Amino acid sequence: MYRRLLVTAVISTGLIAAPAAQADVLKQLYAPLHVHPPLAPSPAFIKSHFPTISIHPQMAKKGYTAANVGFYTKGTRSQKSTYPDSYYLRTASGKRIKDRSRGNYFVMNPASSGWRKEVAKACAPVPDWCFVDAMGEDGYSRVTAKPKMSLAQWNAALIDMAKWLEAAGNYRVMANNLISARNATFAVGYEMFARVPAERSLQVLKNTDCYCFVKLGTPERARYGFSLFLSGANSRDRVSVGTDSQPGKWWPFFKKGAKLGNALGAATVSGGLITRQFEHGTVIVNPGTSEKRLALAKGQSRMPVSAAAAVKVGPRDGAIILR
Numbered sequence: 001m002y003r004r005l006l007v008t009a010v011i012s013t014g015l016i017a018a019p020a021a022q023a024d025v026l027k028q029l030y031a032p033l034h035v036h037p038p039l040a041p042s043p044a045f046i047k048s049h050f051p052t053i054s055i056h057p058q059m060a061k062k063g064y065t066a067a068n069v070g071f072y073t074k075g076t077r078s079q080k081s082t083y084p085d086s087y088y089l090r091t092a093s094g095k096r097i098k099d100r101s102r103g104n105y106f107v108m109n110p111a112s113s114g115w116r117k118e119v120a121k122a123c124a125p126v127p128d129w130c131f132v133d134a135m136g137e138d139g140y141s142r143v144t145a146k147p148k149m150s151l152a153q154w155n156a157a158l159i160d161m162a163k164w165l166e167a168a169g170n171y172r173v174m175a176n177n178l179i180s181a182r183n184a185t186f187a188v189g190y191e192m193f194a195r196v197p198a199e200r201s202l203q204v205l206k207n208t209d210c211y212c213f214v215k216l217g218t219p220e221r222a223r224y225g226f227s228l229f230l231s232g233a234n235s236r237d238r239v240s241v242g243t244d245s246q247p248g249k250w251w252p253f254f255k256k257g258a259k260l261g262n263a264l265g266a267a268t269v270s271g272g273l274i275t276r277q278f279e280h281g282t283v284i285v286n287p288g289t290s291e292k293r294l295a296l297a298k299g300q301s302r303m304p305v306s307a308a309a310a311v312k313v314g315p316r317d318g319a320i321i322l323r
Contacts, residue, residue, distance in 0.1 A: 025230065026258045027051050030211060030238040031248040033064060034072035034131065040064070041248045049250055052238050054131045054174075068129065070174060073122035075132035075161070076139050077105040087115040092148045100142050107143055110135075111157040119161075120168045129172040131189070132165065136177025155180045162186045174211050182207045187236075191215060194225030198274065198287035205232040217243040220317045223253050227318025230257060230283045231267040231276045256320045257283075270294075273313065281322040286313040296321065 031050040033040040040046065043063035046053060052068040060069070076089075077099060088096045089107040099105040108115050123130035140147070140154045149157070155178075162175040166186050175181065176189035188208035193201045194216060204210055210233070214225030222241050229239045242249040261279030268275055273292050274285040286292045293310045313319050 024258050025260065026254060028238050029254065030240045032240050033059065033247050035244045035247055039245060039247055046248055050248060057125065069127040070129040070131045071126040072131045072133065073119060074134055075119055076108045076110055076134045078108055079104055081106065084114060087112050089147050089149065091145045095145060097147055098144045100144050110161045116161055116164055120165055123165060123169055123171055126171045129174055131174050131176065132162065133176045135162065135175040136179060138177060179204050184208065187211055189213065194228050198228060201228060202232040205237060209236040211238045214239060214241045215243050217246055220314060222251055224285065224316050224318045226253060226257065227283050227285045227320065231274050231285050253320060256322065259322055260320065281320060284311060284313050284319040284321065286315060286317055289315045291315060
């Protein structure tokens, strides 16, 4: 009940807007191939299935390309120890700070103009956009010592850095996990999409141009994340579906989603289900922990009326019903 009330409140306060969704959602698919390059499908498969990809520069030499190609770089981490001291995030006593999970990386100062220029150099060769990693609050918490810079100062510096990077070159910036940004010119990656409560995921979709990572690997959970994305996305948003070990995975429900056409309005909630109407079908999302049923009116499904009287959607699952 608490989750249902939260989702209802989200929609009633306008959190799920009614943007013009892209007629072909396949154009919104994104493959983050930089995560595990050896696991990536062939360049030919990627080019024919994914309009947006992120890669390491050397992968371009192997033939990986798409309509919208981004290169990966680290926004607040470096292994190099010979930069000027001002480039590094430091404690109140001036000690350099390292990444707690990756001890061979220094944590860099996003407010440093010199460090920003180094990141801009890494972004300069990109074909279309720059994937700038470690740009969220997790980059601040994953440290070996308490920084002199506060969390609020860190977030403000990251937003200013992303704006500066985008203005500095002929490319777009995607600041990974910088979800504190609101209505920014740069895009924002969100690695927790669909792994947190639905209202939190939809809020990020509303506030940003989202590169949403649905890091869920089973058919049911992957379908849930994709359906949740469709319930709140507009044409500027992108989605990756699959775990880090499934880069460029093709799911059967993608083609079904491509037949939906344009969204006809905002998502609504009834009986604990999120639904959004499209020209040629309905997207249904069940963010709850128990199976839900949705009654369909005549004409809402290609199935016979008797078979389409109600659709069952399992817990944390979704459905795309075509008509």
